Amino acid sequence: MSRDEVNVVWLGSPTFPKAAHDALQDDQLRRNLKHATTTIRDKRLRAVAELDDWETLRLAGSQIKDRVMRHLDTYLLQLEASVTAAGGVVHWAEDAREANWIVTELVRAKGATEVVKIKSMATQEIGLNEALADAGIEATETDLAELIVQLNHDRPSHILVPAIHRNRTEIRDIFLREMGKHGVPAPDDLTDEPRALAEAARVHLREKFLRAKVAISGANFACADTGTVGVVESEGNGRMCLTLPETLITVMGIEKVLPSFADLEVFLQLLPRSSTAERMNPYTSLWTGVTPGDGPQEFHLILLDNGRTKTLADTAGRSALHCIRCSACLNVCPVYERTGGRSYGSVYPGPIGAVLTPQLVGVGTSDHADSLPFASTLCGACYDACPVRIDIPEMLVHLRAKVVDAHRGGVPKPEALAMKGAKVVFGSPRRLAVAERLGAIGGRIAGIGGGRWLPGPAKKWTGARDVPVPARESFRTWWRKAGRG
Amino acid sequence: MSAVTPADTAQAKAAILGRIRSALGDVPGDERSEDVEVTRDYVDSHATGDVVDLFVERVEDYRATVIRTSEADAPAEIARVLSGHGVGNLVVPPGFPDALSARYEGLRLSDDPPRTPAELDASDGVITLAAQGIALTGTIVLDAGPGQGRRALSLVPDLHVCVVRSSQVAADVPVAVRALVPGRPTTFISGPSATSDIELDRVEGVHGPRTLVVVLISG
Numbered sequence: 001m002s003r004d005e006v007n008v009v010w011l012g013s014p015t016f017p018k019a020a021h022d023a024l025q026d027d028q029l030r031r032n033l034k035h036a037t038t039t040i041r042d043k044r045l046r047a048v049a050e051l052d053d054w055e056t057l058r059l060a061g062s063q064i065k066d067r068v069m070r071h072l073d074t075y076l077l078q079l080e081a082s083v084t085a086a087g088g089v090v091h092w093a094e095d096a097r098e099a100n101w102i103v104t105e106l107v108r109a110k111g112a113t114e115v116v117k118i119k120s121m122a123t124q125e126i127g128l129n130e131a132l133a134d135a136g137i138e139a140t141e142t143d144l145a146e147l148i149v150q151l152n153h154d155r156p157s158h159i160l161v162p163a164i165h166r167n168r169t170e171i172r173d174i175f176l177r178e179m180g181k182h183g184v185p186a187p188d189d190l191t192d193e194p195r196a197l198a199e200a201a202r203v204h205l206r207e208k209f210l211r212a213k214v215a216i217s218g219a220n221f222a223c224a225d226t227g228t229v230g231v232v233e234s235e236g237n238g239r240m241c242l243t244l245p246e247t248l249i250t251v252m253g254i255e256k257v258l259p260s261f262a263d264l265e266v267f268l269q270l271l272p273r274s275s276t277a278e279r280m281n282p283y284t285s286l287w288t289g290v291t292p293g294d295g296p297q298e299f300h301l302i303l304l305d306n307g308r309t310k311t312l313a314d315t316a317g318r319s320a321l322h323c324i325r326c327s328a329c330l331n332v333c334p335v336y337e338r339t340g341g342r343s344y345g346s347v348y349p350g351p352i353g354a355v356l357t358p359q360l361v362g363v364g365t366s367d368h369a370d371s372l373p374f375a376s377t378l379c380g381a382c383y384d385a386c387p388v389r390i391d392i393p394e395m396l397v398h399l400r401a402k403v404v405d406a407h408r409g410g411v412p413k414p415e416a417l418a419m420k421g422a423k424v425v426f427g428s429p430r431r432l433a434v435a436e437r438l439g440a441i442g443g444r445i446a447g448i449g450g451g452r453w454l455p456g457p458a459k460k461w462t463g464a465r466d467v468p469v470p471a472r473e474s475f476r477t478w479w480r481k482a483g484r485g
Numbered sequence: 486m487s488a489v490t491p492a493d494t495a496q497a498k499a500a501i502l503g504r505i506r507s508a509l510g511d512v513p514g515d516e517r518s519e520d521v522e523v524t525r526d527y528v529d530s531h532a533t534g535d536v537v538d539l540f541v542e543r544v545e546d547y548r549a550t551v552i553r554t555s556e557a558d559a560p561a562e563i564a565r566v567l568s569g570h571g572v573g574n575l576v577v578p579p580g581f582p583d584a585l586s587a588r589y590e591g592l593r594l595s596d597d598p599p600r601t602p603a604e605l606d607a608s609d610g611v612i613t614l615a616a617q618g619i620a621l622t623g624t625i626v627l628d629a630g631p632g633q634g635r636r637a638l639s640l641v642p643d644l645h646v647c648v649v650r651s652s653q654v655a656a657d658v659p660v661a662v663r664a665l666v667p668g669r670p671t672t673f674i675s676g677p678s679a680t681s682d683i684e685l686d687r688v689e690g691v692h693g694p695r696t697l698v699v700v701l702i703s704g
Contacts, residue, residue, distance in 0.1 A: 032684075035684070035685070036684075036685055039685050040685070050531070051531055052531070053526070053527045053528050053531075056524070056526045056527045057527045059524055059526075060523055060524060060525055060526075060527055063521065063522060063523040063524060064523055066521055067518055067521035067523060070509065070512045070516065070518070070521055071512075071516075071517075071518040071521070072505050072509070073502050073505045073506055073509075074518060075518070076501075076502070076505075077502075086668065089490070089491060090491060091489060091491060091493075091494045091497075092494045092495075092497040092498035092501055093494065093497055094497045094500055094501060098494070098497055101489075102489050102493075102494065105488060105489045106488050106489055109488035109489075110488075142692075143682070144680050144682040144683070144691060145682035148682070161681070161682055161685070163682060163683075164685075167684060168683055168684055171683055194683040194684065194686040194688045195688050197683055198680055198683070198688040198690070198691050201691065202690070202691055202692060205692065206606070206692070209602070209692070210602045210603055210606060223667070226667040226668065228667055228668075234678070234679050234680060234681070234691075235678055235679065235680045235691040235692050235693070236640065236678035236691060236692035236693025236694075237691065237692045239636065239640050239672065239692070239693060240640065240692050240693075242636075243635075243636045243637050243640055244602050244637060244641075254501065254505075259518065261662075261665075261667045262662065262663070264662050265658055265659035265662040265663070266527070268658050268662065268673075269527075269658050269659075276681070278675070279543065279621065279622040279623065279675070280619075280622035280623070280624050280658075280673065280675040281675065282547070282674065282675050282676050282677070282678060282679050282693070283672065283673065283674060283675075283678070283693065284672070284673035285636075285670075285671070285672055285673075286665075286670070286671040286672075286673075287670045287671075288667060288668045288669075288670070291629070291669070291670050293599065293635060294629055294635035294636055294637075294670055295635070295636055295637075295670055303501070305497075305501045305504070309501060309504035309505055309508050310504075310508075312504075312505060312508040312509065313504075313507070313508035315511050
């Protein structure tokens with residue numbers, strides 16, 4: 001798979017079990033993640049509890065998204081017409097390569113060799129920064145966390161707070177080492193106080209904001225009836241990009257369209273409380289085409305497919321497209337909390353990534369993406385947290401079946417062999433009795449060494465799990481001895 | 486070099502729409518979008534008690550300063566705020582009422598003709614009106630109407646003084662959204678610029694104004 005085709009999964013990423021195994025060895029990472037997820041989780045519960053009609057709002061959000069998906073062609077055409085009528089230009093991109101080409105040509109036409117960017121999942125998904133770099137255009141991420149990740153040549157680990165795996169000392173070291181290579185350097189006496197680090201980022205980026213001719217953003221939503229596009233953010237870097245440059249290019253997944261401007265009353269309640277756990281995020285910007293004398297005088301909206309129509313075609317997986325990228329499901333997931341976002345090897349980590357990633361790239365096309373539906377305990381916390389009621393556990397089970405089907409006929413996986421063996425044993429009372437006796441003996445042997453692992457192909461499985469020591473005698477033996485048989 | 490035009494991506498458009506239509510084979514051909522039920526049983530407002538008091542409490546929750554005053558006292562209060570922050574020159578957008586800044590003794594910088602981003606960056610602060618306030622979320626809404634200026638004005642200077650009248654305070658988000666004029670460039674501001682990207686420690690002031698003062702005029 002070349003970078004041009006799809007960047008949803010990161011090239012060369014190991015399958016989830018391997019990556020998770022490595023991540024689990026990193027104590028610092030686990031501490032950072034535990035602190036982050038616990039803090040956001042508790043705060044979100046308080047923010048949500050303030051609205052006694054939360055379930056009603058969730059239902060409305062889910063129904064609006066359902067309406068959009070069932071009539072996506074109609075809404076996209078309506079959006080195109082309203083954006084065009086308001087002075088914007090709409091482009092369509094089937095995949096990452098096309099979207100990157102459109103952006104590159106638009107930037108070139110302005111004669112720009114640098115652009116400022118608002119954090120956007122869609123542009124990460126298509127690998128836009130790398131494509132622009134190949135064309136000799138430097139793209140600067142202006143969200144603080146994204147800047148940290150970019151300066152460190154790192155991968156993001158969370159949808160909302162991408163640098164959550166880094167602590168303040170690591171961030172100071174990154175700023176001191178890298179900022180000077182790309183613009184205003186960090187002061188020599190930079191401390192690791194968050195306030196000082198934010199100030200260094202402010203100074204480093206302000207020069208770029210004031211100079212930039214072209215900005216690139218994603219979109220949280222776009223209203224079909226009015227052509228209004230919205231971006232929700234905290235730092236003001238979004239406003240800087242959306243307001244100061246002459247040209248604004250927005251790359252938007254086709255699923256982000258909303259039927260009407262009025263629907264914002266639902267999503268502006270659901271999104272902030274679910275993502276940053278605030279009543280409202282500091283800044284929300286809404287713009288409609290171009291406004292003479294205010295903001296960019298040239299606006300391009302790129303409607304991106306990149307696997308979304310494939311996802312739409314699976315009626316059981318379709319609602320993964322309802323996702324509003326709030327990241328609530330990451331913060332409540334016991335698997336995410338222990339392994340971190342980078343283990344998922346995709347721009348979409350956590351529970352939503354486990355269902356969205358394999359669908360966007362296609363089930364059965366990559367061992368790595370195929371491992372993601374299994375990266376879950378199916379505990380259901382993600383469904384409870386999702387502001388648009390995506391039934392992630394049900395979808396995980398559905399995708400597991402699809403993955404198994406896609407691999408049928410090849411070399412059977414160890415799990416399949418184990419299940420076949422189980423069928424043989426459970427199929428006969430005599431064989432089961434023998435197996436139980438062997439298990440009890442094996443358990444005693446394993447118990448001697450205090451071991452909790454299994455030999456052979458099962459060793460990998462027990463590498464990450466404790467195996468309960470089998471009982472010293474089987475239930476049947478005990479039953480007979482107790483004189484009840 | 487010429488830019489990409491919609492004609493260049495017409496083929497992609499046809500392909501995407503075609504794929505969407507074939508993906509939606511389960512949707513009956515005669516189903517209209519409004520046939521898909523949306524239950525709007527959510528409440529219009531979660532606000533209880535005095536809406537203006539709630540607005541003050543919630544704006545202060547975001548570590549912004551709120552000054553409550555009357556129409557008559559507003560010019561003096563505004564002058565006090567500006568001198569308190571050492572504002573020597575102040576950006577004043579077209580349409581901002583002269584009376585409100587009458588007691589201010591520093592230099593007024595007009596935005597007509599528009600100032601460059603660098604000039605705004607060099608200013609000490611900006612004063613604007615607002616389109617609305619939202620009590621429950623502690624939000625002020627600007628839509629570039631008279632006295633509010635273009636979006637860059639309330640963004641680049643480090644101090645933003647925003648004048649809101651109590652009659653402009655909506656109780657909650659749905660009420661406020663319904664009062665918006667869709668075509669206008671609109672900004673919802675809830676407290677000063679902030680980040681929690683470093684160990685989730687909240688830091689005010691990254692790129693937008695680090696100080697937000699709301700002058701709330703009763704009546």
